[in-house]
Amino acid sequence: MDTHSTHPTAPVRSRSSQSPSHSASASASASATSSIHKRKLTSDDHAPPFSADITSNDDLDSISARAGGPGSDSDDDSEEDAVVDDEEDDFDNESMRTFTTARLDNSATASAAVRNTKIKPENSTVKVESSEIGKDGGSSAAAPVGTSSVPAIVVKEDATKIFTENMQTSGTYCAREESLKREEEAGRLKFVCLGNDGVDQHMIWLIGLKNVFARQLPNMPKEYIVRLVMDRSHKSVMVIRRNQVVGGITYRPYVSQKFGEIAFCAITADEQVKGYGTRLMNHLKQYARDIDGLTHFLTYADNNAVGYFIKQGFTKEISLEKDRWQGYIKDYDGGILMECKIDPKLPYTDLSTMIRRQRQAIDEKIRQLSNCHIVYTGIDFQKNEVGIPRRIIKVEEIPGLKEAGWTPDQYGHSRFRTTSASADRASNRKSLTAFMRSLLKLMHDHPDAWPFKEPVDARDVPDYYDIIKDPMDLKTMSKRVESEQYYITLEMFLTDVRTMFKNARTYNSPDTIYYKCATRLESFFSGKVQAGLQSSSKIQQ
Numbered sequence: 001m002d003t004h005s006t007h008p009t010a011p012v013r014s015r016s017s018q019s020p021s022h023s024a025s026a027s028a029s030a031s032a033t034s035s036i037h038k039r040k041l042t043s044d045d046h047a048p049p050f051s052a053d054i055t056s057n058d059d060l061d062s063i064s065a066r067a068g069g070p071g072s073d074s075d076d077d078s079e080e081d082a083v084v085d086d087e088e089d090d091f092d093n094e095s096m097r098t099f100t101t102a103r104l105d106n107s108a109t110a111s112a113a114v115r116n117t118k119i120k121p122e123n124s125t126v127k128v129e130s131s132e133i134g135k136d137g138g139s140s141a142a143a144p145v146g147t148s149s150v151p152a153i154v155v156k157e158d159a160t161k162i163f164t165e166n167m168q169t170s171g172t173y174c175a176r177e178e179s180l181k182r183e184e185e186a187g188r189l190k191f192v193c194l195g196n197d198g199v200d201q202h203m204i205w206l207i208g209l210k211n212v213f214a215r216q217l218p219n220m221p222k223e224y225i226v227r228l229v230m231d232r233s234h235k236s237v238m239v240i241r242r243n244q245v246v247g248g249i250t251y252r253p254y255v256s257q258k259f260g261e262i263a264f265c266a267i268t269a270d271e272q273v274k275g276y277g278t279r280l281m282n283h284l285k286q287y288a289r290d291i292d293g294l295t296h297f298l299t300y301a302d303n304n305a306v307g308y309f310i311k312q313g314f315t316k317e318i319s320l321e322k323d324r325w326q327g328y329i330k331d332y333d334g335g336i337l338m339e340c341k342i343d344p345k346l347p348y349t350d351l352s353t354m355i356r357r358q359r360q361a362i363d364e365k366i367r368q369l370s371n372c373h374i375v376y377t378g379i380d381f382q383k384n385e386v387g388i389p390r391r392i393i394k395v396e397e398i399p400g401l402k403e404a405g406w407t408p409d410q411y412g413h414s415r416f417r418t419t420s421a422s423a424d425r426a427s428n429r430k431s432l433t434a435f436m437r438s439l440l441k442l443m444h445d446h447p448d449a450w451p452f453k454e455p456v457d458a459r460d461v462p463d464y465y466d467i468i469k470d471p472m473d474l475k476t477m478s479k480r481v482e483s484e485q486y487y488i489t490l491e492m493f494l495t496d497v498r499t500m501f502k503n504a505r506t507y508n509s510p511d512t513i514y515y516k517c518a519t520r521l522e523s524f525f526s527g528k529v530q531a532g533l534q535s536s537s538k539i540q541q
């Protein structure tokens with residue numbers, strides 16, 4: 001039947017159609033708040049009755065208990081033991097009544113003793129249980145995901161040893177995945193995949209997940225969320241931390257069609273963008289491939305979550321043949337149909353190891369082909385008080401330069417060059433020095449030069465060097481010019497001049513004499529530089 005009729009007003013991702021043939025077993029034939037199709041408990045099939053309104057957005061703590069309510073404390077076959085109808089997989093409100101505080105305790109044993117309810121240990125391994133699920137619902141599994149019984153490509157740890165130690169550190173993706181994997185291994189985090197199997201702890205988690213969905217998907221009718229999360233054709237992969245549900249994905253495996261439909265996906269607000277969503281999706285893919293035998297996922301992604309799905313390998317192009325999925329999945333208004341192929345081999349829950357090893361292999365290959373990984377000792381580049389190197393180093397003496405393929409004829413990066421190819425470096429340097437010397441003299445003789453002739457004395461201006469971190473003055477520049485070693489390009493000299501004027505305008509306000517001198521002298525200097533460059537046929541900038 002068309003279950004859309006129960007939620008005609010859902011504004012976004014509302015269900016607008018569903019295949020009657022494939023939904024019949026899965027869908028509740030009435031809303032979660034209705035009460036039909038009850039049956040008596042059998043010894044193996046005890047769905048806990050609840051007293052809470054599970055369609056509300058309350059936390060688990062607020063789920064009220066109806067201690068002593070009908071059926072709550074006995075496992076007799078009375079009519080009050082309302083549970084789920086096996087044949088129709090119906091889920092109804094009655095089946096969720098009298099969820100006692102005993103169940104909310106973590107006291108599984110006590111709860112089991114009181115209710116004779118089937119309790120599974122939290123850390124049970126992945127185990128496909130006998131199907132309680134509809135014909136396409138796959139197996140009813142209540143399973144921590146990624147445990148040993150899930151087949152996966154296991155990469156031997158020894159393999160890392162073939163690689164050298166100087167490896168690139170992980171990218172963000174790997175770092176997040178690895179950190180969450182460590183949390184899992186330490187038992188602080190777990191990923192489980194389960195459905196409505198009547199196990200107390202599982203029901204608590206499913207309700208926790210329902211609450212996350214209800215908050216994170218506000219446009220989705222709460223009744224609809226409840227119905228699908230609790231529907232026995234659906235499964236949910238959840239992240240659990242300190243026994244609290246951090247988030248999860250509810251999906252329906254269409255086993256015969258080998259694809260799954262993701263109905264809901266959300267992470268609780270304060271844990272988003274920390275990698276949980278990615279790890280969750282990786283667990284889901286591994287589980288769906290290895291346990292359900294699926295090859296694809298389809299989902300109607302909310303517009304604002306499309307980016308997340310793209311990062312998880314989903315595309316808007318649907319390659320899955322239409323006859324495999326059309327009529328099976330639900331249409332949602334305001335969502336974009338997206339598909340993800342599940343790789344048959346990828347170790348989804350250990351992608352970070354795979355990526356790290358691929359990186360190492362590439363790094364290893366680069367080392368074989370180049371020597372760029374060799375780190376040479378640094379050069380002694382001590383300078384005196386005006387910044388002139390104490391020891392002149394020839395370019396060709398720089399360690400590693402020749403080894404990297406440098407040759408002396410590549411020494412042509414200076415912006416101060418002679419036009420004549422035959423002019424040697426010494427004469428070029430001489431011309432440059434003469435030009436800079438003449439510019440300095442012109443500035444020095446200018447009436448506005450007086451504030452710039454000497455370095456600023458910190459005794460006169462105590463806070464000057466707190467504000468000006470790169471001081472400059474005409475005397476320092478003169479020493480640099482006369483060393484004939486410092487300014488190897490005209491640009492270096494011009495940079496120092498610009499710094500000197502910029503400092504004056506940074507420290508002093510525009511109405512001060514210093515600021516005005518800087519502006520006038522700079523204007524004068526610029527004119528002289530232009531004139532000098534134009535008159536010199538040998539000098540190019």
Ligand SMILES: CC(=O)SCCNC(=O)CCNC(=O)[C@H](O)C(C)(C)COP(=O)(O)OP(=O)(O)OC[C@H]1O[C@@H](n2cnc3c(N)ncnc32)[C@H](O)[C@@H]1OP(=O)(O)O
Binds near residue numbers: 173266278
């Ligand atoms: C079928 C549906 O249910 S559609 C509705 C999807 N759910 C929602 O929109 C509910 C609100 N959002 C959420 O619950 C979460 O943000 C989720 C489930 C979408 C993502 O879970 P997170 O734990 O935040 O994802 P995770 O931290 O692994 O992020 C993975 C990457 O996706 C990006 N990302 C996460 N959410 C979004 C988003 N809404 N849009 C675009 N990019 C996103 C992250 O920035 C990150 O990128 P990076 O790897 O480049 O750093």
